[in-house]
Amino acid sequence: MSDSADDEPAMPGMDLPETPAQPAAQAGPYRVLARKYRPQTFAELIGQDAMVRTLGNAIARDRLAHAFLMTGVRGVGKTSTARLIAKALNCIGPDGQGGPTIDPCGVCEPCRAITEGRHIDVIEMDAASNTGVDDVREIIEAVRYAAVSARYKIYIIDEVHMLSRNAFNALLKTLEEPPPHVKFLFATTEVNKVPVTVLSRCQRFDLRRITPDMLFAHFSAILQKEGVEAEAPAIWLIANAAEGSVRDGLSILDQAIAHADLESGGGGGRIAAEQVRTMLGLSDRSTIAQLMAAILEGDAGGAIDLARAQYALGIEPVAMVRGLMDLTHAVTLAKVSRHEDPALSDDDRARIGDWAQKLGFAPLNRLWQLLLKGHEEVLRANNPLEHLEMLLLRVIYAASLPDPGELAKRIEAGGASALSAPPSPGPAAAGPESAAVAPTETPVAALTIRQIHHLLDSSGHQQLARQVHDEVRVIELEPGLLVFAAVPTLDGDFARRLGEVLRAQTGSHWQVRAGEGEARPSLKDVAEAKSADNDARIRELPVVKAALAAFPDARLVEDEHHQQRFQS
Incomplete structure (x- = not known):
């Protein structure tokens, strides 16, 4: 009998299934990118050159503070910096004879132990879990003893602002006069919650937000190491979504790589911009541009249809408002030649430039204010879609109203065309100072009695102008309504004639009548x-x-x- 089944011919109908190939053994469990690419040297710490230079000079001149405080937004490297400082202070070099250095070797036992989180003299503490005075007393008792194997005993306290007031007070004396072998390294995202008495005892480093340019370069290098292809706009989207945080950006990048793998059926995949946009729940740029065009053209029905279509696709209403705000911001910056977004396509860049030429600062500012207020309403709404639709209608019909300066200019010009709303401006017909959009019905202008007098005088109705100036004492004056105190010198036909003239001059219906009540003095x-x-x-x-x-x-x-x- 043969030792191998392969030596015997297979019997008809009894073919055995092929033995699947065994996967290669993995070197270890998967580590997320944020941990895998945590900086191990100061050279790998991006965007914090000023802090690294200060620390390097302090180490070279042997002018080390006894306590350091790192503050900044999430994910900029506060805890990583604290660990790097611990390595820099305790590094002994490959030959075991080295001293503190801004470039720790990474191969000596202290460097490797700190990197792996097992050094007995580098104690990391989470202040969010150890907030009480008893936890601080343990530190105070322990600092009296010398380091076991390192040059310095180092306490890294993360989110230090979470310590209680009593815990801070217990730490003050030790923090001000610690033993020479002890260093404190604090990290916090909310430095305003740290008592001033603690801040004054620390050397403070404010870690900067990482710019999108730096994040783009960093993420591109990581993708190359991971063997994953990505479209440049996709990387820019991730860099912008990170909001200055390396860790947040790497978490998004991890998700994008997984999403690309699923889309491509395995392998390294390719990260596409549209996939990232879908993953992040961002509105499609082209759809937001169409929505903006509908607003500028006064197409209320078209704007609502676009919003409902996006909502049906799973785009949140608040994301659509943010998209409109981003586009308004981009157009405004383009007017002063300060808009640079590498993620934009040529068509989007041309469209923004075209709107920047046709729209003035005043309508853009009104549009921004309306969207800003609407964003808060949609964010808190029980039915966000309804609020979004009402916001779009408000933007379309309110953004076109002239500001007080423009209204004054129209009144100075006089005539019916002065106060009539301008025609709805299409993208090609809008002038540089045109409003965002014009409603189909002329809004009633809000006029003062002095403006009404000037309007009558400039349009050739001198008798009515004189009566308004001398005899009219206003009881109530609102858009489309004028109530005045009755006096014998004003005949019964005065109200009718004044209402007709105002209707002819403004293009809006006016109700003018005599009434009772407290009246203001005449002009x-x-x-x-x-x-x-x-x-x-x-x-x-x-x-x-x-x-x-x-x-x-x-x-x-x-x-x-x-x-x-x-x-x-």
Whole structure:
């Protein structure tokens, strides 16, 4: 009998299944990118050159502080920096004869032990789990004893702001005058919660947010090491989504690689920008651009249809508002030539540049304010889609209203065209200072009584203008409504005639009527009161008193330039 089944012919109908290939044994369990690429030297710590230079000079000059505080947003390297400082202070070099250095060797026993988290003299403590005074007392008792095998005994306290007030107070004396063999390294994301008495005893380092450019280069290098291809816009999307945090960015990159593997059926895969956009729940740029175009063109129905279509695809309403805000911000920056987004396609860049030329700062600012307020409402809403739809309608119909400066200019110009809303501007027809969009119905302008008088006077209705100036005492004045106190000198036909003229001049319906209630002084009353007040103040001037004493018959009169002068 043969030793191998392969030596015998297979019997018909009894073919055995092929033995599957055994996978190669993995070197170890998978480590996420944030841990795998944690910086092991100061050279690998990106974006913190100023801090590294300061530490290097302090070590070279033997001017080391006894306590360091690292602060900054999440994921910029606070805890990693603390571990690197511990390695730098305790490194003995490959030959065992080295001293503190800004470039720890990474191969000596202290460096390897600290890297692996097993050094007995480097104690890491999470202040979020050890907040009480008893935990700090253990540290105070332990610092009296010398390091077992290292040059310095180092305490790394993460999220130090979580310590209680009593714990901070117990630590103060030891923190100010620790034994020479002890160093404290604190890390926190909320430095404002750390007592000033603690801050004053530490050398503070504010770690910077990592810029998208640095993150793009860092993530590109990691992808190359991992053997994964990625589109440049996809990497830019991840770099921007990280918001300055390396750890957050690496977590997103890990997810993007897994997503690419699933899409491609295994292997290294290829990370596409659209996949990243879907993964992050971001609105599609082209759809947001279409939504913005519908807003600018005053197409309320089209804007709502686009929003509902995106919602059906799983895009959250608040994400659509953020997309519109980002686009508004981009257009505004493009007006001052300060918009640079490498993730943009040529079509998107051309579209933003076109809007930047056609839209003025005033409508863009109004659009931004409306979206900013709407973002908070949609974020807190029980039914976000309904709030989004109402926000879009509000933006379309409110963003076109003229600001006070523009309204004043229109009134100065006079005529019916001055206060009528401009026609809805399409992308090609909008002028540089055009509003974001014009509603189909003319909004009622909010006018003061002085503006109404000026409008009547400039449009040739001098009699009505004189009556408004001299006789009209306003009880209530709102857009489209004027209620005035009845006086005998105003005939019963005055209200009808004034309403018709205002309707003709503004293009909006006005209700003008006499009423009862407390009325404000007329424009003539205001002018006379102001003139009397000026006359009284002028008569109190010493030079005027002397002139009147010398010429008793003199009196103050107003010339054609509205300047008061003496007349005998």
